[in-house]
Amino acid sequence: MARMKFLCDADRCIDCNACATACKNENEVPWGINRRRVVTINDGRPGERSVSMACMHCTDAPCASVCPVECIYPTEDGIVLHSKDVCIGCGYCFYACPFGAPQYPKVGNFGSRGKMDKCTYCAGGGGTEVSGSAEEYEKYGSNRFGEGKLPLCAEMCSTKSLLAGDGDIIAQIYKERVLKRGYGSGAWGWMTAYHEGIEV
């Protein structure tokens, strides 16, 4: 079985934010929810790098572990999904997430966050809705994965910085790139998300 992962080759990211825009458009997420974002490290200084970040669909996902109602779970492809019917909006997944992935539609004061929303790897929802249905789209966004497609953010990345797909394959692509060009700032977040980096 394939183990789906994201990999952002920061030496290629140009901070164009097309991934974030594509995500918003494909999934019709509400205003204020950012399933994917681009963070620039060392902005304006030597060593500046931009990294596109969303849910990394962790191994032993800490969000799933801390969830008091157990609404988050990994699929057989390693994609971390959740059920908005079960979520109580406690916000614990955000405290546990190493990547700031969980989003909430409300401000959060007095515990009124609303149902958690996050990157689904464009694989629909983890609720009871029929895969690919309008109800599923309404709650969780696109289900490209069910149609055999990869997440749109990575698919339309103009510099092919953001890679999605089977972890072994994208790690191989990244290794070849690093060997060919002679440098690489590493697979951002892999150590934290998957307990392994990419050795080149």
Place this chain on the structure above:
Amino acid sequence: MMHSGRFSMTRVANSLAVSLRGALFILAVMLVTMSGFAFAQKLNPDGSPNPDASHVSEQQLLKLLPRAEGRIDIPDTKAAVLIQPMGRTWDYFHEVLLHWGAAIVIVGTLALLALAYLVMGRLRIEGGRSGLKIVRFKAIERFSHWLTAVSFVVLGLTGLNITFGKLLLLPMIGPQAFSDLSQIAKYIHNFVSFAFVVGLVLIAVIFIKDNFPAKVDIEWVKKGGGFIKSKHAPAGRFNLGEKAVFWLSLGLGVAVSASGYLLLFPFSVTDIFGMQIAQVVHAVAAVLFVALIMAHIYIGTLGMEGAFEAMGSGEVDVNWAKEHHDQWLAQKLANEPHPIRGAATPAE
């Protein structure tokens, strides 16, 4: 000759200036490099910048700070944190340390109280009931106590549900019912907190004057705190045990409330690390608080005859007062005109 000499002088001056500028530049570069500027720009042999020399890796960043933070283009400022591996540490606290720690503390306290009951039994009023009553707690005092007590129990149960519900309740009632229940419990927890804080403030204001340490407390400890039947332990309005409950409740109450309000207004005061710490403080203080109050409930109900009515009706038996709070009783008798109320005729 003069001209050429002047020219050469200028040329010398110029080249001196150039080399001085060059030396300054080299010095500056060296200073920057030497001052530990780890990612200084180097050039490839062909003069192009070598990106490898300037790159910054995640591991380098995480060595400097516990999290990698940068700049973002969206208004959500907390999204500027790129990676915070501490999330996994907090997960470990919440799922392993807290589960085991809280279970041990709470079950352990229950076991200790059960043991105390088996060994000592219910502490009886030695002299039996006199039938004479004296007011121990006025209405406002009892109101403050019960406001705090009821909200504490509600907060305790709804809070424990967040930690233990998925282990105990979820398998019994199923995911959807458990989710609905937890959602309601969460709102109850958040809003009842205000009642608890009001009660805590009232208790602090009303009872603080009787809870300062006194000389008699030492004597009380020496006499075994009333747990040794042959010895009488003297006390004022509150004995040292009650004073300990007061101060511990106040301390834990402040810790639980302060951390709770940080959690209730997420990220308005602090960042992700602060939120995690607030949750840890909230959980640890709450578990200790639950253990403390379990002991408090035991001694106030099952553990001691005649204790509950102090907070129930507000009046205690005079013999109970003599045995547990002799100095307070003496003070009452000296200061109030008619402190003792009616000798009710005992039932035939």
